[in-house]
Each structure stands twice: as C-alpha cells, then as structure tokens.
Amino acid sequence: MKSLVRLGAILGIVGCTLLSPSPIGKMSAVALPVPQVLEKLRPVPVFTITDGQGGFFIDSVPKQGEGQTGNASVARIFISQKDAQAFVDQLKTRNPQLAASARVTPVSLGEIYRIAQENKGQPDRLLFAFIPAAQQVQSAKTLLQQTGQQVNELNGVPLFLARGGPENAYLTIQQGEKEELPLFFNKEDLQEMVDLFKQQQPNLNTTIKIEVVNLERILEVLGTENDPSLSQMILVPSRESLEFVRSLQPAGAGQNPQVAPNQTRPAPAASPAPARPAPAPAPARPAR
CATH class of the missing domain: 3.40.1350.100 (Trna Endonuclease; Chain: A, domain 1)
Known part of the structure; x- marks a missing residue:
C-alpha cells in the first residue's frame, strides 16, 4: 500500500519503507482538514x-x-x-x-x-x-554527518524519528487503538523510546537508527498533501x-499574544x- 512512501519522498527521507496494511491505509487519500491539523498541533x-x-x-x-x-x-x-x-x-x-x-x-x-x-x-x-534549540540542531547535524552528508548549517527546526527491523519500518507508539508515528523535538526523549524498544527486541538492536526531518516541512505538508498516513503523525514536545x-x-499564567x-x-x-x-x-x- 502507499502509506508513508509519498511523505518520505517529500521530506527527503531516502529508502522509505512501506507500512503494512492497516485501517488508516485503506482510507481515500484526502488532505487533512485544517481543524484536524490544528488539533494535531494544539x-x-x-x-x-x-x-x-x-x-x-x-x-x-x-x-x-x-x-x-x-x-x-x-x-x-x-x-x-x-x-x-x-x-x-x-x-x-x-x-x-x-x-x-x-x-x-x-x-x-x-x-x-x-x-x-x-x-x-x-x-x-x-x-x-x-x-x-541549539543542542538539538547540533544533534541533528551529528546524525546527518554520520550518514555521510556534508552539513555546515541546518535550516529550520529538527524533528527526530526512528526506524528499524527487517523491513526498516518506522517505530510507532500505541495510543489506545491508534498506532501513531511520533516525531520528537528532543533527540534524548526519542532515545529513551529507542532504548525501551531495544530491551523488548534485543535481536533488532543493530537495525535501529534515528533520522531527522524538518518541522517547517511537516507544517507545509500537513495542510497540502493528500496522504492519509499524515493523520498517524504526532509531534512530541520536550519534557x-x-x-x-x-x-x-x-x-x-499565560497571555494571549496579539x-x-x-x-x-x-x-x-x-x-x-x-x-x-x-x-x-x-x-x-x-x-x-
């Protein structure tokens, strides 16, 4: 099925892997409505x-x-x-x-x-x-350099996600009956999730890797791209x-800035x- 293939191409993720069939993958491809995007970002x-x-x-x-x-x-x-x-x-x-x-x-x-x-x-x-956050920019640069990319400056806000296993699939979290793809603002928070996964699946330890995408690009595709897999994505703020x-x-506390x-x-x-x-x-x- 289609799933994350098109999204991965937009974000510049090389070698994106198909997710296996799921109820969300059977939906017709429609762009996320603005209220749904706002609820995801709220x-x-x-x-x-x-x-x-x-x-x-x-x-x-x-x-x-x-x-x-x-x-x-x-x-x-x-x-x-x-x-x-x-x-x-x-x-x-x-x-x-x-x-x-x-x-x-x-x-x-x-x-x-x-x-x-x-x-x-x-x-x-x-x-x-x-x-x-400067520390997260440096973490993103390091990850990209480890893959052989020449990175002098990193534009935008980095987000971190992980993938692995025999099919190099994305790591997800289960929220009730929903399977969601988390994008972390803080690499260290994602690392905790990866470490937990490695404890559960030690035979896959060497296959897990962390990748970097761009917040601004995510915001762009959320409201413009016709891919139902977008509804699986969640943004995880830092602790x-x-x-x-x-x-x-x-x-x-808090004000309403105008x-x-x-x-x-x-x-x-x-x-x-x-x-x-x-x-x-x-x-x-x-x-x-």
Whole structure:
C-alpha cells in the first residue's frame, strides 16, 4: 500500500519503507482538514516574546525575494523556553528600555499555524521565525554527518524519528487503538523510546537508527498533501517545555499574544499553551 512512501519522498527521507496494511491505509487519500491539523498541533507549546500589552514582540527585517521592497514584520517563535528567556536577558543588556516590558509567553503551535494560515497572502502579514534549540540542531547535524552528508548549517527546526527491523519500518507508539508515528523535538526523549524498544527486541538492536526531518516541512505538508498516513503523525514536545507550561497552569499564567499596536494588519489572538500535553510514549515497536 502507499502509506508513508509519498511523505518520505517529500521530506527527503531516502529508502522509505512501506507500512503494512492497516485501517488508516485503506482510507481515500484526502488532505487533512485544517481543524484536524490544528488539533494535531494544539498540544505543542512553543514560546514567543510579548510586550506589556500582550502583543508579539516584533522585528522589522528586509523583505526577501525578487521584486520585494521594504521591511517585513517577524515574530520569533522559540522551541525552547530557556532560549526565549536568554533572548530577553540579552535584550535587557543591549536595550534595557525596550526590554523593560518584554516577557516569555507560551503559546500553542496550533495557534501560530492558524494565524499564519489566516493571514496567508496578505502583503503586510505577520511572519513567524522558528528558533530551534541549539543542542538539538547540533544533534541533528551529528546524525546527518554520520550518514555521510556534508552539513555546515541546518535550516529550520529538527524533528527526530526512528526506524528499524527487517523491513526498516518506522517505530510507532500505541495510543489506545491508534498506532501513531511520533516525531520528537528532543533527540534524548526519542532515545529513551529507542532504548525501551531495544530491551523488548534485543535481536533488532543493530537495525535501529534515528533520522531527522524538518518541522517547517511537516507544517507545509500537513495542510497540502493528500496522504492519509499524515493523520498517524504526532509531534512530541520536550519534557522541559511541558514541565514549564504545567508550572504556570495552577496560577493561571499565560497571555494571549496579539500583534503589537504598531502593526497595520493585526492578526487573531493566540491562545495560551495547552493544558493537555502530548501523549507520553508507550512501549515502541516498528510499524507493521
């Protein structure tokens, strides 16, 4: 059956293996509806910088592309809360007055996606720049270099997944009756799942390998590609991110960042990071 073959080609995964027949593979190939994409992204907390009025802290950068003139408004979206806080701390040193009202605010990745989709095509729309965790970028570079690829710079946010077994199939987790393909923001969290699998299947230890894909590409294909296997994918946030968000919930912390008042075309408000975390990985096994 088709399953992950087309998705693998889009993501540049070499030698992608078919999954065996399953109920989801028998569905007609239709793109995921936007509400389903939003629900898939909603449990993922990311972090932005907001001002005293709860608006996005915006950078003005030159527009890119042929024929583009003027500046674009860009909001930074950090994968790591610690990286976001480090940015605020640096800003306080460089420009204390500007940084006086700056704060780190968690927001759902689903809401960032929704804002981007609703403002697509508008000439003065707010753009988002994802800032990956430096440690995970280095982990991704190391993995790619181990496969013989020459990697000087890694663009975008890396996500990690694993595969192995005699058919080189993807490792999945079982959530109730659903078999899901987890993509981890943190390589170390995936390594725990891989180690558990190796304990369960020691004869397959040498076949398991970790691969890297790109968050931005995943966001692109979720809403555009006609592959039912996309509904099996889940994004697993780092424990650090989930623990930080949980620490805020009892006090009801979190704001709804909006475009700052100086923006000519305001974006919809984004809701705070979700209370429901992404599912914790169950014992892993290669996708059948």
